[in-house]
Amino acid sequence: MQPATSSVHAHAATGEKLWKQPMAVWAVSFACVIAFMGLGLVDPILPEIGKQLHASKPQVELLFTSYNAVMAVAMLITGVISSRIGSKLTLLCGLVLIVLFSFLAGHSSSISQIVGFRAGWGLGNALFIATALAAIVSVARGGTAGSVILYEAALGLGISVGPLLGGVLGGISWRGPFYGVACLMTIAFFGVLVLLRGVPKPANRVSVADPIRALRYPGLLTMGIMALLYNFGFFTLLAWTPYILPKLTTHGLGYTFFGWGVFLAITSVFVAPRLQARFGTLRTTYVVLSLFALDLLVIGIFGSHEWVTIVCVIICGGFLGINNTLVTTAVMQAAPVERPTASAAYSFVRFIGSAIAPWLAGKMAIWVSPYFPYYIGTAGVLLGVLVLYSGRKHLQSV
Incomplete structure (x- = not known):
C-alpha cells in the first residue's frame, strides 16, 4: 500500500487533474456538502431554540448528543447494509432519512421532539457519510489521496456554509435551517x-463484528481513541461557544462560524497536503493538535472578551481543517482491512466523544463556570496527542 505522504505529494504535482471528475463524483460531493451542513447548521440557532421552546442549555446541547450517539452506534451497521444493497442504495436511504428527520425537526413543538428527530437525522448521516468516501473513491479520478481531498473539500464547504445558512434562515425562524436542509437534501x-x-x-459481505474486529489493529485503535479525545475539544468549541457569545445575534453567530468553516475548508484542501508531504502525518498532527489545545485554553482564560473568542474560533478552523485531512488519510492506511470497515471502526469510536462532549459542556458550565468546558476540551486534546505519540510505532505506514 502506498504511503499517504508520497500519495499526497504525487497528487499535489497533478492537482489540476483533481477537479476533472465525472458528474457522479460531483453529485455525491454536493450531497456531502449538504450532509456536513448538519454539523454546524444548528450552532447559530441554539440560543433561540432554547428561548422559544423554554429549554435549558444542557437540554439544547442534547441536539448534538443524540445526533452523534446514534451515528456512533450506526457506524457498526453501515457496512452490513452497504455490502448487501450496494453503495448507491445505501446513500439514497441515508438521504431519505436526512430529508425526513430534518423536516420533522423543523416541524417540532418541543425540545424533546427535536432531540429525537436529530437522532434519526444522525442515522441517515451515518449511512450516507460512511458510504460516501468509498463511493467517491470508486468513481473518481486521482486515486485514494485525490478522493480524500475531494471528500475533505466537500466537508469543509459543508461545515462553512452550514452556520451561514443557519444564521440567515435562523434569522427568520429557528425552524428555517431545518426546512432548508430538507429542501437541499431532496435535490441531492x-x-x-x-x-x-x-x-x-x-465483493464480500460485512458483519456487525467486522468494525469491532478491526479495532484489534493497534494503529486503527490508536487513531480512534485519539479522535475520541480530540472531539472533546472540537465539540466543546462547536456546541458550547454560541452560549459565551450572548451579544451576537443569530446572524452574527452564523458569520463567526462561517469564518471558522471557510478557514477549515482552505486548510484542509490546500495546506494539509503540503504540510503532510514536507513534515509527515504524525509530526504535523502533534503540532496542530497542540496548537488547537492552546487555542481552547485561550478561550477558557480570556473568553469573557468577545473579540478574543471570535478570533480564536476562526483560527481553530485552520487547525481542524489540517487535522481532519491528515487523520482521514491516515485511517485509510492504519489497518489491513477494507476502507469502509476501517472508516466505520474509527468513526464508531470517535463519535462517542462527539456525543459526550456537548452534554458534558452544558453540565460543567452550570456546575463550575461557562468557560470551564474549554479546560476539559484542552485536556482532552492534549491526552489525544499523548495517545497518538504512544502508538506511533503502529502508525509508521501513515
Whole structure:
C-alpha cells in the first residue's frame, strides 16, 4: 500500500487533474456538502431554540448528543447494509432519512421532539457519510489521496456554509435551517439517483463484528481513541461557544462560524497536503493538535472578551481543517482491512466523544463556570496527542 505522504505529494504535482471528475463524483460531493451542513447548521440557532421552546442549555446541547450517539452506534451497521444493497442504495436511504428527520425537526413543538428527530437525522448521516468516501473513491479520478481531498473539500464547504445558512434562515425562524436542509437534501437525492452509476457492490459481505474486529489493529485503535479525545475539544468549541457569545445575534453567530468553516475548508484542501508531504502525518498532527489545545485554553482564560473568542474560533478552523485531512488519510492506511470497515471502526469510536462532549459542556458550565468546558476540551486534546505519540510505532505506514 502506498504511503499517504508520497500519495499526497504525487497528487499535489497533478492537482489540476483533481477537479476533472465525472458528474457522479460531483453529485455525491454536493450531497456531502449538504450532509456536513448538519454539523454546524444548528450552532447559530441554539440560543433561540432554547428561548422559544423554554429549554435549558444542557437540554439544547442534547441536539448534538443524540445526533452523534446514534451515528456512533450506526457506524457498526453501515457496512452490513452497504455490502448487501450496494453503495448507491445505501446513500439514497441515508438521504431519505436526512430529508425526513430534518423536516420533522423543523416541524417540532418541543425540545424533546427535536432531540429525537436529530437522532434519526444522525442515522441517515451515518449511512450516507460512511458510504460516501468509498463511493467517491470508486468513481473518481486521482486515486485514494485525490478522493480524500475531494471528500475533505466537500466537508469543509459543508461545515462553512452550514452556520451561514443557519444564521440567515435562523434569522427568520429557528425552524428555517431545518426546512432548508430538507429542501437541499431532496435535490441531492435526485442528483445521486440520476448521476451515480457504475459503483460495484462490495465483493464480500460485512458483519456487525467486522468494525469491532478491526479495532484489534493497534494503529486503527490508536487513531480512534485519539479522535475520541480530540472531539472533546472540537465539540466543546462547536456546541458550547454560541452560549459565551450572548451579544451576537443569530446572524452574527452564523458569520463567526462561517469564518471558522471557510478557514477549515482552505486548510484542509490546500495546506494539509503540503504540510503532510514536507513534515509527515504524525509530526504535523502533534503540532496542530497542540496548537488547537492552546487555542481552547485561550478561550477558557480570556473568553469573557468577545473579540478574543471570535478570533480564536476562526483560527481553530485552520487547525481542524489540517487535522481532519491528515487523520482521514491516515485511517485509510492504519489497518489491513477494507476502507469502509476501517472508516466505520474509527468513526464508531470517535463519535462517542462527539456525543459526550456537548452534554458534558452544558453540565460543567452550570456546575463550575461557562468557560470551564474549554479546560476539559484542552485536556482532552492534549491526552489525544499523548495517545497518538504512544502508538506511533503502529502508525509508521501513515
